[in-house]
Amino acid sequence: MNVAGFFWQFLGIPQAEQVESVDLYWGASWVRAPWLLLGLAIIVVTVGVAAYYGRWQYVPSRRLRMTLVVIRTLALAALVGILLQPTLVVKLQRLNRPGLWFVIDDTESMSLVDRGSEPGENALGVAPSSGGRRLLPPAGNSEGQLTRSERVRQTFAALDPELVGQVENAFRVRVFRLHRGDGVDPLTVNLEDLARQEQWTSQFTADGPVTALGAALLDLNRKRGATPPGAIVLVSDFNHNAGIAPETVAAQLQTPLYCVGVGDVQTHDLAVDVQLPPMMKKDEKSVVTVAVRQEGFTGQEVTLRVFARQAEDNQSPSAVSSAASSSVGNEESISPHLPTSAAATEPKMNDPVGEVILQEVIRLSGPVVHREVPYVPKAAGQLVITAEVDRLPQETLTENNRIVRDTYVREYYVRVLFIEDEPSWEWRFIKEVFHRDPLVGPEGFRTYLRSADARVRVENPLFLPTLALPRRDFFTYDVVIIGDIPASAISRSMMEMIREFVTELGGGVVFSVGPRFSPGQWADTPLNDLLPVEIAPLTRLRESSFHPQRTPEADLFDFMVLGPNAEENGRAWDNLGKVVWYYPVVRVRPLATVLLAHPRDTCADGRTPQPLIAAQKVGRGEVIYVGFNELWRLRRKYGDLYYRQFWGQLIHRLAIQHALGADKRFVARSDRKQYRSGDEVRFSVEAYNADYRPLTEDQIPGGQLEAFLHLPAGTGGQTRKIPLTLLRPGQFEGRTTVFAPGEYRLEVHDPLTNRIVETSFKVSSQSIEKQQARRNRELQDRLASLTGGQSYDLPQLAELLRNLPQRREKETEIVQVELWNTWLFFGLVVGALLVEWALRKWLYLR
Template sequence: MSKVIGWLLGISDVESVDGVSFSFAAPWAAVDPTWLLVGCLAAIGFAVWYYTRIQTGLSRLPAAALATTRAVILVMLVVTLADPTVRLTANRMLKPVLYMVFDGTESMNIRDNLTPDELSALNKAVGNEETGSQAAPPALTRQQWVKAYLEKGNNNLIDELQDKHDLEIEYFVFDGESTSVARRVSAGNDDKPASPQAVAAELTTNGKVTALGELVTDLGNQSSRRLGGVVMFSDFAHNSGTAPLGSSGHNDPTPLERLGVPIYPIGIGAVSTRDLQVEIQPPLKMKKAERSTITVRVSQSGAQGESAQVTVTARPMQGESVAEASGQDIVVGTQTAVFDTSIQYLEFPFIPQQSGRFLISASVDILPGEVSEQNNQSSRAVNIVDDYIRLTFIENEPTWEWRFVKEVFHRDRLVGLEGFRTFLRSADPKVRQANEMFLPTLTPQRSEFFANDVIFLGDVPSEALNERFSRMLKQFVGQFGGGLVIVSGPNNGPSELIDTEIADMLPVKLDRSLSIRASKPFRMEITPLGKQADIMQLGDSSSVDPLKPWENLGELPWYQPVLGVHSQANVLAQHPTDVCADGKTPQPLIATRRYGNGEVIYIGFNELWRLRRIYGERYYRQFWSQIISRLALSHALGSQKRFVLSMDQPEYQVDDRALLTVEAYDENFDPLTMDDLPADGLQAQVFLGDEPGVQPSLIQLSESRPGRFEARVPVFEAGRFTARVSDPINGSPSEIRFDVVGATAEQRNPARNLALQKAMATSTGGKPYELQDAGTLVDDIQLEPVVEEISRSFPIWGTPLWFIVVVTLLMAEWIARKRANLA
C-alpha cells in the first residue's frame, strides 16, 4: 500500500509512508483562506445553477450527479490556483554501492618468482589453464594478473556480483605520485554499467607511493550513505603517510573506523620473497677528525643462513672535500653479514678527515634470485663540520635556564667555548668588554650577526629589542635558514614581541593582556605530534619508552598563556587542561613552525632545567643537543651561508627536472642581483660521472629574487651528477652532487604485506582473499539495501494522483452527458 501511495504522489521505491499533510503555497490562500472558500462556493453555485436552470429536462437524480461532478471539477481548478502542496514523510529503499579499488602503483609492475603450484593456481583463476603436455605460460606482473582476472569470460567476478546482488559498483584506482588518492575510472551509467574489460583497460602502474591511510580517507570523502563495502586489489605494501589502522591520537578514530564499512582485500604478489634490504642510520652530528659510529640495518627474507658483504661509503656533495676527493667515494668499511636472523645491525666506526656535506651510503651484495635490487642501497646526507656551531643566547638577566644551557654547550663538542656567546642585558659593561663570551651589542655588523647558527631569545623587555635587531633576526631565519628558540620568562614574556617583526615568525599568537598563570602546578602533556618528533625523544635507541624521561620534569609551577596557535605550527607539548581563546585548543607549551628557510621553536616556560633532577645533565643535555641538531645542522654553518648551493630533492627519477638553487650574498650578507654579476651572469656546470674530461653542460641560472638564483636541470639517465657554480665574489667554486635513480619506494619493498591485508579485513568485518579464491566473495558478501528517510514538499497538481482524479471526473461527466443525450 505504501508503494502505491508513493507512486501516486510521484516518488519511487517507497518502503513506508509515515505522514502526509497538505498546505497552500499561493500567498493569498496561505495567509487567509477566505477568498479560496468564496471561490469554491462560487464554483459549486455555478454548477448547481447550470444543471438546474440551463440544462433542463433532466430528472432530479441525474441532474444532482452531473452538478456534483461539475462542481468538484471546478473546485479543483480553483484549488489549483492556490498552488496546493503536499508534504510527504516516507522511507525508501536504495541500492547499496560497492567500491572496487585497484592498486596502480609501481609495485604492481613487479614480476614475482612464483612456485609451480602458485603459478598454476593463478593461471586457473584467470581462466588460462594448461594441460600437462603444454608449456606453462611465463609469469605475469601483478597488474597483468589483475587485468587477466577482470577480462576472463567465464565466472567473472564483476559480472557475478552484478547478477546475484542488486547493487551498483563504482571503480577507483590509486596511482598518485606523492600520495594515494582514489581516482574514479569507467563510471558507466545506470543503463549500461562499465564492463570488466573497460575497467581493466584503465589500470596503470604509475603510482610512486602506497598511502593506504590517505586512500581510505579519500574514499570516505567521496562516499555516501549507500556505500556498503570496499573490494580492494593490492599488494598492501603501505609505505607512506598514516597507516589505515593508525590514528593521530589515542582517542582519534582510524581511517578505517571513519569509513565504517567492511573491507574485502584481495591480495596479489608474493608474501615471502627472496630479498635483502639495507638502511643507513648515520649519527645526527659528525665532526671532522672525531670518531663517530654509523649504524646499518640489514633485513632479509628467503636468505636464511646465507651471507653477503655490506659496504659503507661517504661521498662528498658540498664543501671543502669535493675538490679534495675529486668525486671519489671514501670507503668507511666493509663487513660480512651472516643472515641468521631476519634483522641485524652492523656498526661502522668513521673518523671523517674532511668537512662539508656528505652522502653516507650503505650497499649490500645482490643475491641470486632477488625480487628487487633497488633496496640493496640506502643513502642519507649529513653535515660533517670542522668549524664550531655558533649559538647566541639573549637574556635580560641570569636565569637557571640560561646558566645550565651555557654549561651544556660549553661542553658540547660541536659548540664549545668558542661557539657559545651571550648578550646579557643586566651584565656590567666592564664584564662585556673583558669576557669574550659576552656580546657588547645586540646589533653587530651584518657579517657577524648572520654567521650565527641558532639564536636563543629569553625574557627580554621590548625596549631592548630595537628595530634593526628585529629586522635582521627575521632575515636570519627566513632567508638564511637560521634557527630561533623563544624561551618565555616570568617577568617580561613573549608579549613583549607583539609590536616587532619577530612576532610574524612565531608558532603562537600573542596577546598583551595575558600574563603568566601560576595558580596551580601541572604536568606537561606530550601531544601525538610530539610523540613522533625527534627532538622530544629522550634516552638511547634501546629505550622502551623514549618519552618516559619527560616524567622527570615533574610539575611545572607556571607557564605563559597565548591567544592561539598559528595555522602552520606543530604543537609538541601542551597544558593538560587550559585552552586558548577559542575555548577548545589546548594552551601550547612547546611548538615549532617553519618560517622561510629556517625554523622557530617556542617554549612557554623557562623551567626545563628541572629535567636535571635525579639524572643530572643526561636528558637535559640530550634535549638541547637535539634542538641544535635540528636547527643548525640542516643548513650551511657560519659564514658558509653566504653562498649556498641546494637541490629541491636529494634524489631524482630519470626524466625529472631537478631544481638547482643558489643563495648568493656579498661579504656583508647583502643579496646579490644580476647587476652585481659578471656579464655572462651566474652559470652552473653540470656533468654526469666522475671520469676526467667529461664535457659539462652549461646551465644559466636566473634571478628569482634578490639573493636567489634558480635553474631547472633536466636529467635523462641514471647516475651521479655534479653541479658546480663559482662564487662571483671570490671566484671559488662550490659543488653539490645528486643522484638520479630508476626506482622508487614502491620497488624497494617488493613483498606483499599479508599482515596488513588481514588486519584491514578483520578490523572492519570483512574477509581477506587471495586472487585465486576471490570468486567466493560473491557468496560471502552481504550488502543490504539502504533505507533513506525522505521528507519532501511538492505541488500536488503535478502528481499522478491529481492527473488521475481530474481525468476520471471529466470522463465521468462526459459519459453521463452522452447517456442523457446532452450536447
Template sequence: MTALLLKLLGARADDVARVADVALAFRSVVRPGWVILCLSAAAVAVWAVYRLSPVQLSRGRRWTLTVLRALFLALILMLLLQPVLALTIEGSVRRTLVLLLDGSASMQIKDVRMDPADQKRAAIARGVLDPTRGLTQPLDSGRARELAQLSRLDVLKSALRNHRLQLLARLAQHFDLEAYAFGQGLTPLAVDQAASSPGQHPTNAPGTETTAVGDWAWVDRLKADAPRTALGDALREVLNRKRGQPLAGVLVATDGANNSGSAPHDVAAVFRQEGVPIYAYGVGITSPRDVAVVNLFAPETTFVQEEMPLTVRVRSQGFVGQTIPLVLRLDGQQVAAQQVQLTADAEQVVPLRFTPTRPGEFTLQAALPAQPQETLTNNNAVSQRLRVIDAKIKVLLVDGAPRWEFRYLQAMLLRDRRVQLKCWLAEGSPSLASGEQSPYLERFPDQKDDLFNFDLVILGDVDPKVMTANRLDNLNELVSRFGGALVVVAGKRFTPHAYRRTALDRMLPVEFDVPSPEADREPVADRPIRLALTPAGRASPFLRLSDKDEENVGLWSQLPPVYWVARVLRAKPAAEVLLVDPEPAHSSRFGLMPVLALHQYGLGTVVYVGTDNTWRWRKNVGELYYRAVWGQLVQRAALPRLLGGARRTQLSSDRQNYVTGERIRVYARLYTAGFDPVQAPAVKAYYSLHEGSGLRTEVQLRPVPEQPGLYQGEFVAGEPGPYRFWVEQDPSTTLEFSVSEPKFEFGQTALNEPLLRDLATLTGGAYFREEDLYRLPDTIQAQTERVRLAIEVPVWSSPLYFLLLVGLATAEWLLRRRSDLK
C-alpha cells in the same frame, strides 16, 4: 522448464533459478460470483446443445465436446476477472567481478624455491601438475629445478592462462570481468563488453590498451614496473569507480606488499560496509632467504671532525644465527663497520658512528654482502647524499635569570662540539665573564659587528627594559637582512607578552591579542600538559626522534608532560606550527594553541618555543630526547646562514635525497640588490644532472601567498644521479640534491600472507594459494547474493492464455469435423 513457462506467460526469465511462491489473484472490478453464475449457465446451455444434437454421438465424444466448449467459454468469461499470477522469483543478477593484478616491481622477484611445497605451487600454476590434487602429488626433480626461480609475474600469468585450470573462462561464465593492473595507480587491462552500457566505451588511460576480457591476450601485457605498491589506494579506487553497480567482489592477485597510500585494513572496513568481498590470491613464498638494508637514518649535513651517529635498519629472513658485516662507506671508502647477528625473520636497528675528516659533498652508503641462495641482492644497500661543512655554529644564549631551562640548555650546548656558545644573563653579575674560559659575556653585544658575528640567538625571559629598542632592531636586522636565526623561549615573567608592539612582536610567528593576566601575577604551573604533534610536526626534521613515523609519534606521546605554556592567540598566517597544547580549555576561536612554531622572516628564521619546561623531557632518559630536539632545532635553524643562506638568493627543498618518481618541492627566497623582496608574478628556474647531456629543464616558480619574496615550484624526480637547481636571475647560486632508484618494492620480499588473509576475512571473502585456485570460481559463485523478486504476470493477456483459447477452439472444431457436425 520454469524459464519456458515464464516466457509463455510473458514474464522476463533472465537468470531465474526457481519460482519460490505462486498465488492467483484477480484485478477486475467484476465480482467473481457473477462470472461463476454466467459460467454455470453457459455450461448448462452447452450440455443441452450437445445433448439435443440431431447427429448420433457416443457418450464419450458428447462429453468431450461439451467440456471443450465449456472450457473455451470459461476462458472467455475469465477475461472479465483479469486473472494474474503473483510470483516470487529467486535468482541471481549477473554481476561484475573486478580482477586487480599486482603490477609493481616486487613481482619481478625470482623466488628461490627450496621448499617442495613452493615448487609444487609453481608447477600447478604452470600446468605441470593437476590443479585439483593439491600438494600431495609427486613432482619430478628435473621439473622442480626448472621451476625453482620463476618470477612472481610469470607464476601469476601462468595461473591465469593455465589450460587445465581454466580460471578466467570459468569466471567469465558467471560474471562480467574487468581487469586492472595496480602499483602507484590503477591501469585498465580488459573490460567485459557486456558490462558496458550501450553506446558507451571504456576510456583508456594514455598509453594503455584495453581489450575485451574474453580476449586473454591482455594477460601478456601485464608488467611489473611500478616503483611502489599502493594496495589500499587501488582497492579504494575500484570501489569509487564501481559504486552503485552490482559487484560480485574483487579478486586481488598480489604478493601483499604495500608501501604507499592508504592502509589496506582501513579500506577493507569500507568494503565490509558496502558488502563487497575481497578474494585474495597470494603470489610468492612466505619464507624467502633474504637480507636487506631497509633504511639509513642519518643527517643530510654534518661537521668536520664531528662524530656523527646514525642508525641502519636491517631485515633478514632464512639466515637465523648467522653473522655478517654491515659496512658504511663514504664515496666508496669504508669508514665504519659492525658485525650483525641475524635474528629470526625480524627487523633490527644497528647503530653506527663515524667522524668525517674533510668538508665536501659525499655519497654515504650502508651495505650488507650478498648471501648464498639469497632471493634478491639489489636491496642489500642504501645510499644518501651527505654534506660535510668545516665550521661551528656561533650561538648567543640570552636570558634574564638562570632558570632551569637556561641551565640545562647551556650545559647541552657547551658539550656540543658543533657549537661555539656565548651566554649573557641580564640579571647576572658581570664577574661571570671574568673566568679565563668563561662562556659568559659582560654585556649584550650592542655593536652590530659583534651581534652579527652570531649565527643563532636564543632569547629567553628577559625584561624588555633591558632589551631596548635598539637591541631589538639589531636583532631584527641580523635575522631579516643577514640570514641569522632567532629562537624565542617563553617565560613566566616577560616573554612574549611584555614585548607587545615591539620589533620582537613583529618577528614572532605567533600573535597575542590582549595583555595576559600572567604579566601581573606568578602563573600557576601544577597541571600536566602533554604537547601534541601537528601533521607538520610529524613531518618536520626538527622533531624527529625516530626514522619511523609510527615510532616517532609514539615517542612523542610518551615524553613527560610540561607544566606551563605561554598563552597566545594563534600562529601568524605564514607560520608553520609543529607542537600544540591539546587542551580545549586553552584553545581560541582559531583552534588549538601553538606551542612550537616557526616562520621565515626576511633571510632568516624565527622559532617560538612557548614553554620553559622542555628540560622535563630529561626524566628517566637523561639528555636522549632533550638533546635530540634542541640539537636538531639549533642545527637546522642556523645551517642556512652557515651554508651561504644570507645571500639575496636562497634556495631550499623539502629534502636532499629523493627516489625516481617522487615529487620534488623547491623554494626560492629572492631579494633585490636593496634586500627588498622580489615581487615578480613568476620566476623561471632550471634543473639538470651534474654529469649528463647538459640539457636543462625549466620550472615555473609561483609566489607563496602572504610571504613576500618566497616562490615555490614542483617537479618529478627523473633518472638517478646528482642534480643541481638554480633560478634564472642568479645562476651562480645552486641547490644540490640527489635522485636514486626506488627500492621500496624490495624492502619486504616475503609474501605478506597475514595481510591478505585479514583482507579476505574482514570482507567475507576468501584467501587462495595455487593449490586452492581450482575452487575459486565456485567459491565466488556460491557466495554471490541471491535475489528474491516479486512480480505479477497478467495471465489473461499472456501468450499462454491466447494459445489455450486457440487450442480449445481448434480441438473442438477438429472433433466436430470428425463427428460430421457443422
C-alpha cells in the same frame, strides 16, 4: 503502487521505506499568520462567490448553484494559497546500498615477480584456459612469469560473473589506485572492468614511487563524506615506506578494512642499510652504523664492505640539505644494481667508491646484524658512504645489496642564539645541552639575558652585551630561540631582521612561551606573522592540570619522536607528567601543524584542540611554537636522555634547512639531492653581499651568473654550461634535464670573493620500492585487526567477496516540496476553472 506512494511520486518525492514525518510551512515572508489569512480569504471568497451566483447569475438548480460556488471558491482559494507559498517538508527513511571501495596498490613494487609465480600460472595457481570466464592474454616478464600487478588482474578475471553481479547489486562500488605519496586516485571503473585487459593496462602502470599507506587512509577518510563506506578492500603488498604510519590513522576510518595481500611472505633476500649522523665534524670521530638484513639465509656468511669518499673539491655548505634526505627519515637511497663482479672483486683504494673503512666476513646469525664503524673525516664537505654485501644465490631482489648515503662534514658549528629575560629552568638546561652538543658546543651557543649583570655580559663570551647586532653578525646565526621576554626588550629593527632571517634566508625560530609575558604581546609586531598560532593581545595564561596529547601528525617531525618505537616514545612523553598552565590561542594558522595539544580545551572554533607545540613553514624558514617553557620536566626520570634528544633534533632540523656558517651569503642548491633518469633538475643560487643585502645583476660582472654542470665520469667527464636567470634580487635559477646515472657537480663562481661554490646530486634508476621484496604480512594483519576487518591472501579474493556483510545502510533524507510550484496546484486551479467553464456553458451562463 498504493495511493500514498502514487501521491509522493506525483510530488517528485523519491520512494522510501518509511515516511517519518510530514510538516507544512509557509514561505511568504510578508504574512505573520498564514492559516488565519487563508481562512479569512476562503470565507470572503465563499461569501462573494455565493452572492454572485445567488444575485447576478440565474441557475435553475440549487445543487448546481452550490457546485459552481464550491468550484470557483476552490480555484480562488488555491490562488490565494499560491501567494502564501506553502512548502511541504517530508522526512524520509531509506535503506541504501552500502559503499564498497577497492584500493589497489599501483606502486613499483607491484612490478616485482615473486619466486612463487611460476611461468604461465595465474594468481590462483591455475594455467589459463579457454574453459574459464575468458581467455587472458599472456603477461609478465620475458620468462612468462607474472608480476604482482598482473597476478591481481588475473585474480579479478577469474571471478565468477554471477558473484561479480551480486557484489555490484549489493554495493555501490568505487575503485581507487595507490600510486602517489599523498593520497589515492579515484578511477572511473567498476568491478567488472577490473578483469579486462584493456581497462587494466590503461588504468594501472605499477610505477608509483612510494607506498604511503598512512597518507592513503587519510585521503580515503576525507573522501568518505558524511556516510562512510561499508567496507574497504585494500589490495597491496603492504610495504609501507613513506609518510605517516598507517596504524595511526586506521582507527579514524570507522570502516572495516579487508586487507588482501600480494607477494611472497617468505623470501630469500639480503639487504644493507646505513645510518649516518646528520652532520660530522672534521677531525672528530663519528660512528657509521651499518645494518645487514636477511631472510632465508640464516647461518650463511657474506662479506660486508664499507667505503668512505669525500666529494671532490666539495666546499659548498649547501650539501647540508643532503643530510635531510639521507639521515632524517632515511626514506630515499641510491642503490644502483650491484654488478655480478662486485661481490667477488675487492675494490682498490683508488676505486670511485672510496677508501675501505670496513671489510669483514659476517655470519648471518639473525634477521639483522649490526656493525658500528668509527670514522674520522679528514676534510670538510660532502661525505659519501657506500656499503655493500655479496650477492647470494636465490635472492629475490639484488638492488638492495648496495646502498649509498651522504652527509656533510663541517669545520664550523651550528650557531644558536637564545634571547631570554631572566634565567629559567628551560634556559639553564638548554644552555647545558648545547654546551655539550658536538654540533653546537661552547663556540656555537650565545645568549642575551636581559637580567644579567652588565659586567657578566661583557666579560663572559657566552653572553651578548646587547641585542643591537649588525646585520653581518646576526645573519651568521642559524637558529634563534625567543623565550619569556617582553616585546619592549627587542627593538623593531631587530624584529624586522628576525623576520627576514626566517622568510628570506631560511633560518629557524623557536618561541618558548613563559608564564610572565603573554605571547599575545607579539600581535602588533613584525614577529606576529611568524607565529603558527593567533593569540589575542591581552591573553592571560590558563591554569589547569592536564596531560598533553601528541597528535597523529607528530610522527612526521623527528624531534617529536623520542624513542625507537611507539611504546618507548609514549613512555618518554608520559614522563613529562602533568602541565599546570598554558596560554590559550584564538586559532591555529591555516598552514601550521599542531604536534602537541590540550586533551580537552579547544580554540574559538570549538573543534581544534588548543595547541601546545605547533610548527609552521614561513617563507623559506620554519617556526616552532612551544606554548609552555616546562619541557625540562622530560628530565624527571631519565636525565638528559629525552630532553637532549628533543632539543637536539629540533635545532638540527631548523639548522639543516639553513645554509650553515659564513658561506650562507652565497649558496648554490639543487631542488633535490637524488633524481631518477629523465627528471628535471632545478638549481637555485642565493647571493648576498657582506651585509646580506641581495645581489642584483648590475653588481655582477657581465650581468649574469653562470653555472657549470660536471656530468658523471661514465659520460666522458663532459661539462654543461647552464645560465642562471634572476628571479628577484638575490635569487637566481636554472633548469636542466639529466639522464645518465651517477654523481653530478654544479659549480658557480662567487663574483665578490672569486670562490667557486659547488653543490652535488646523484641520479639513479633505483627505487625505494624495490628495497623490500617480502610482503609485510604483519602490517597487513594489524591494519585489518585495528579496523574490525579481516586479512586474506590474493587467491582468497572470491571468498572475501562472498563473506562481505551486505547490511543496507539506513539513511534519513529531508525533502522540501514547494506545493505552490507543483503540478498539484496548477492542476487544481486550471481544473476547477475548466469544470466551472464547462458547467456555465452547459447552463448557457454568461
